[in-house]
Amino acid sequence: xxxxxxxxxxxxxxxxxxxxxxxxxxxxxxxxxxxxxxxxxxxxxxxxxxxxxxxxxxxxxxxxxxxxxxxxxxxxxxxxxxxxxxxxxxxxxxxxxxxxxxxxxxxxxxxxxxxxxxxxxxxxxxxxxxxxxxxxxxxxxxxxxxxxxxxxxxxxxxxxxxxxxxxxxxxxxxxxxxxxxxxxxxxxxxxxxxxxxxxxxxxxxxxxxxxxxxxxxxxxxxxxxxxxxxxxxxxxxxxxxxxxxxxxxxxxxxxxxxxxxxxxxxxxxxxxxxxxxxxxx
Amino acid sequence: xxxxxxxxxxxxxxxxxxxxxxxxxxxxxxxxxxxxxxxxxxxxxxxxxxxxxxxxxxxxxxxxxxxxxxxxxxxxxxxxxxxxxxxxxxxxxxxxxxxxxxxxxxxxxxxxxxxxxxxxxxxxxxxxxxxxxxxxxxxxxxxxxxxxxxxxxxxxxxxxxxxxxxxxxxxxxxxxxxxxxxxxxxxxxxxxxxxxxxxxxxxxxxxxxxxxxxxxxxxxxxxxxxxxxxxxxxxxxxxxxxxxxxxxxxxxxxxxxxxxxxxxxxxxxxxxxxxxxxxxxxxxxxxxxxxxxxxxxxxxxxxxxxxxxxxxxxxxxxxxxxxxxxxxxxxxxxxxxxxxxxxxxxxxxxxxxxxxxxxxxxx
Ligand SMILES: Cc1cc2nc3c(=O)[nH]c(=O)nc-3n(C[C@H](O)[C@H](O)[C@H](O)COP(=O)(O)OP(=O)(O)OC[C@H]3O[C@@H](n4cnc5c(N)ncnc54)[C@H](O)[C@@H]3O)c2cc1C
Numbered sequence: 001x002x003x004x005x006x007x008x009x010x011x012x013x014x015x016x017x018x019x020x021x022x023x024x025x026x027x028x029x030x031x032x033x034x035x036x037x038x039x040x041x042x043x044x045x046x047x048x049x050x051x052x053x054x055x056x057x058x059x060x061x062x063x064x065x066x067x068x069x070x071x072x073x074x075x076x077x078x079x080x081x082x083x084x085x086x087x088x089x090x091x092x093x094x095x096x097x098x099x100x101x102x103x104x105x106x107x108x109x110x111x112x113x114x115x116x117x118x119x120x121x122x123x124x125x126x127x128x129x130x131x132x133x134x135x136x137x138x139x140x141x142x143x144x145x146x147x148x149x150x151x152x153x154x155x156x157x158x159x160x161x162x163x164x165x166x167x168x169x170x171x172x173x174x175x176x177x178x179x180x181x182x183x184x185x186x187x188x189x190x191x192x193x194x195x196x197x198x199x200x201x202x203x204x205x206x207x208x209x210x211x212x213x214x215x216x217x218x219x220x221x222x223x224x225x226x227x228x229x230x231x232x233x234x235x236x237x238x239x240x241x242x243x244x245x246x247x248x249x250x251x252x253x254x255x256x257x258x259x260x261x262x263x264x265x266x267x268x269x270x271x272x273x274x275x276x277x278x279x280x281x
Numbered sequence: 282x283x284x285x286x287x288x289x290x291x292x293x294x295x296x297x298x299x300x301x302x303x304x305x306x307x308x309x310x311x312x313x314x315x316x317x318x319x320x321x322x323x324x325x326x327x328x329x330x331x332x333x334x335x336x337x338x339x340x341x342x343x344x345x346x347x348x349x350x351x352x353x354x355x356x357x358x359x360x361x362x363x364x365x366x367x368x369x370x371x372x373x374x375x376x377x378x379x380x381x382x383x384x385x386x387x388x389x390x391x392x393x394x395x396x397x398x399x400x401x402x403x404x405x406x407x408x409x410x411x412x413x414x415x416x417x418x419x420x421x422x423x424x425x426x427x428x429x430x431x432x433x434x435x436x437x438x439x440x441x442x443x444x445x446x447x448x449x450x451x452x453x454x455x456x457x458x459x460x461x462x463x464x465x466x467x468x469x470x471x472x473x474x475x476x477x478x479x480x481x482x483x484x485x486x487x488x489x490x491x492x493x494x495x496x497x498x499x500x501x502x503x504x505x506x507x508x509x510x511x512x513x514x515x516x517x518x519x520x521x522x523x524x525x526x527x528x529x530x531x532x533x534x535x536x537x538x539x540x541x542x543x544x545x546x547x548x549x550x551x552x553x554x555x556x557x558x559x560x561x562x563x564x565x566x567x568x569x570x571x572x573x574x575x576x577x578x579x580x581x582x583x584x585x586x587x588x589x590x591x592x593x594x595x596x597x598x599x600x601x602x603x604x605x606x607x608x609x610x611x612x613x614x615x616x617x618x619x620x621x622x623x624x625x626x627x628x629x630x631x632x633x634x635x636x637x638x639x640x641x642x643x644x
Contacts, residue, residue: 013448013588098418124569125447128426133382133414142499143382145411161502166380167316167406169506173381175499186562228423230297232441232454237587244601244610244617254620254628261600261616262632265577269598272577275519276633277640279545 001054001155003045003116004105005078006135007038009062009069010125018236034069037120039190040183044150045118046077047188052153054115055079057108061089061100067206074201075193082108086210091224094126098134099221104214105139116160117180121146129182136180144173145182153177297437303399303461309335310343310398310462312389313361313369314408316380317504318353322474322517323404325364327467329475330431331402332365334440337433341367343398347388349378355485362483364475369483370396372490379501380408386415388490393420395488398462400440402431405466417464423457424464429471429591440465449568449591470516470574470595513547513563515571520578523549523566523593524559527582527603527622531559536626537581543633549573549593551583567592579629581622585610602626 011030019026045056057080058073060066070081084104092100108114117136122129129145136143148170149163155177164171165184193201216222247261266273311331314321328344335342344361348354350373358369370392376384389412393401401416403409405427417424430443434456440463443454457463515521522544524537534554541548550560552567566573568588578596583589585601585608593599594613601614602625611617618625 011447013450016447016450018450094414094424095418095421126426127446127448127568128424129410130414130417130424130426133411134418137386137415137418143411143415144499145382145414146407165407166504167314167321167408168319169504171379171501172503172505173499174502228421228457228460229425229455230458232456234446234451234453236450237445237452237591242615243612244599244614246606246611246617246619254624255632257618257620258625258628258632261618261629262636265598265600265616266636269576272520272598273640275576276544277637279520 001048001052001115002112003048003054003056003118004108004114005038005042005045005056005058005073005118006101006131007042007058007060007069007073007120008035008123009033009060009066010035010123013124032065032068034072035120035123035125037122037124037183037185039120040185040187041118041120041181042073042076042078043188043190044181044183045116046191048116048150048153049077052155055112057082059084059101059104059108061085061092061097061104064208067208070206071201071204074204075198076191077193077197080207081204082207082209084209084214086214088211088219088223091227092222093227093229094128094130094134095228096222096226098131098138099226100214100216101131102135102138103216104209105135107209107213107215113178115177117141117178119180119182121182121184132180132182139180142175142179144175144179146184147181148184148187150181297458299461300459303459306397306399306461308340308343308396308398309338309400310345310402311366312401312403312409312412313344313346313357314404314406315346315348315354315357316408318348318351320357320360321404321406321408321469323406323409323467323469324361325477326469326472326474327402327404328361328364328366330467330472331400332475334400334431334433335367338399338438340399343367344369345389345392346370347372347377347385349373349375358483358485360477362481363477363479365481367483369485370488371485372488374490374492376492376494376497377490379504380412381497381499381501382411382415383497383499384492385412386419387492389416390419391490392488393462401462401464403464403466405468409466413464413466420460420462422460422462422464423455424466425455425457426466428465428467431465431467439463445568445591449587468572470572513561515547515549515564515566515573518547518573519576520544520546521549521566521573521575521593521596522546522579522581523551523583524554524581524622525551525583525589526553526557527584528554528559529582529623531557533623534559536623536630540579540626540630540633543630543637546577546579549578551586551589580610580614581626583610584608585613
């Protein structure tokens with residue numbers, strides 16, 4: 001069995017600051033991490049390999065420094081890693097990104113058929129959840145988003161059964177392999193790589209594919225040109241004009257303060273009081 | 282390079298010509314999400330928003346209803362008219378009974394190709410995101426996820442969609458200038474619910490969609506509904522008491538539950554609390570959790586990081602309890618209490634309990 005896992009190196013957005021004057025992102029010094037959702041995807045692929053044997057290939061489209069993220073995946077136990085990197089990809093939106101990645105996966109597939117493609121449910125910097133569906137569509141694979149569990153795989157019949165989070169419940173779905181799965185968070189926990197994998201990761205001769213190596217002829221489909229969406233402006237959210245009205249605390253007498261608060265809130269917002277009374281009774 | 286819609290790129294140049302093949306694309310569409318006969322409220326919220334866009338463009342607002350051949354499916358169109366739609370495209374087919382990506386993508390793509398909308402909006406639900414991604418790729422058009430604001434840019438008549446980026450630290454405005462439809466998803470509770478007008482009617486246009494079940498590869502073996510009593514429905518809760526890392530220990534999180542119980546409220550949590558396992562994932566409020574819009578939000582021991590804020594600052598009234606008077610949450614809460622949450626929460630619970638008892642006696 002051969003799984004391809006698509007990952008992305010993202011800035012650790014918890015540590016991103018916005019420049020107070022220019023309203024631009026200050027990336028300097030912000031550590032880059034593997035998109036946390038992608039780790040659920042990678043771990044799931046590794047578990048299938050533990051069970052059924054086979055190969056796990058990780059792939060990312062990104063700048064040269066994304067190599068670090070790929071090596072990290074190798075150290076967890078992935079077998080192969082491909083960095084799809086070319087200036088021509090710059091400025092890609094989700095449509096152009098899914099095109100480039102699906103082209104690269106097509107190339108991978110020429111060497112070894114790909115049974116499953118995994119992605120995280122979304123990234124933490126873009127948050128769009130669009131690249132996975134895009135890749136599935138382009139490769140004409142069945143799409144299974146928000147998968148919480150792989151229930152069964154039948155390699156003889158080329159069938160897979162999964163649980164998928166849907167609105168208001170869980171769908172138990174059966175579909176054909178090959179297919180693309182986007183993994184929900186919290187479905188598993190990433191293993192620690194062993195020593196052998198760590199050494200192998202450090203020495204692994206990473207494949208770096210430019211546009212041509214990825215088999216892309218039509219430059220109109222990648223990068224800025226291939227992106228139907230255009231970013232107009234980027235700006236900081238408007239701060240609320242008013243700071244909270246502070247309720248004074250009298251030392252050690254929270255009861256007192258709370259009564260003051262309630263009086264204020266309920267006289268000013270009678271609807272809230274009515275709502276609470278309605279519920280409580 | 283980014284998978285996001287919004288990696289900082291060269292600013293949009295003015296006066297972009299629309300591809301001539303899209304010149305005939307008109308009208309604003311809202312995909313009406315219905316599963317097992319129940320419409321997701323985000324669809325009505327989108328009709329409310331779509332009404333404004335359609336009026337501004339001087340075009341019709343259209344609802345798209347896909348579902349099984351049942352009276353209920355047709356009745357959904359009537360409801361869509363009450364919430365502002367002028368017209369509905371209705372497709373009824375057995376293959377559309379439960380949501381599956383393949384038949385739904387085929388059907389919606391076919392409708393777009395046939396009737397050519399200039400704007401297509403969907404809810405940013407698990408269904409909406411799944412469907413929108415596939416449809417946009419098939420149509421090779423732009424899709425902007427999780428928009429918080431949608432406006433028509435006067436000179437270009439383009440849809441300008443604003444969405445949070447980088448975990449909510451920034452907002453950015455994105456446009457699809459050369460392609461149609463311009464697609465956007467919006468999370469539940471981000472837009473206000475419009476008032477229903479039961480006297481409004483509209484035109485239903487039935488579209489015959491042909492697909493054979495045997496050609497559809499994915500099969501639904503079972504649907505396991507969430508036990509509604511156990512599953513919090515945070516986005517639609519009117520009162521929420523939420524706790525953060527400031528509560529320090531899982532046992533202290535019980536104080537949040539105690540207050541919630543007295544108020545008949547839902548319990549929410551910040552991300553660290555969820556990650557520590559003190560509360561379930563469905564209770565996480567914020568960028569990577571739920572967007573909520575309650576009448577009252579009480580936040581205890583929550584700092585007010587931007588990723589939390591974007592999920593809750595649509596609340597009518599926010600009361601924050603924090604022992605640090607400089608906590609960012611006081612910059613946008615309406616009422617602030619500087620103090621130890623472990624003391625304030627029980628005091629609040631007690632005060633509300635008394636107040637309610639009195640109100641009940643009086644009332
Ligand atoms: C991509 C991304 C997505 C994210 N998504 C979310 C999300 O959806 N939701 C979310 O909440 N966060 C999210 N976060 C995390 C977010 O950045 C913050 O880390 C988080 O909101 C902080 O939670 P907190 O306020 O509970 O904890 P802290 O930041 O640790 O704050 C605790 C607060 O409690 C106060 N406190 C301490 N002791 C007491 C006491 N005894 N009484 C009263 N107050 C006390 C402290 O002064 C402090 O203000 C996300 C981050 C990233 C990077």
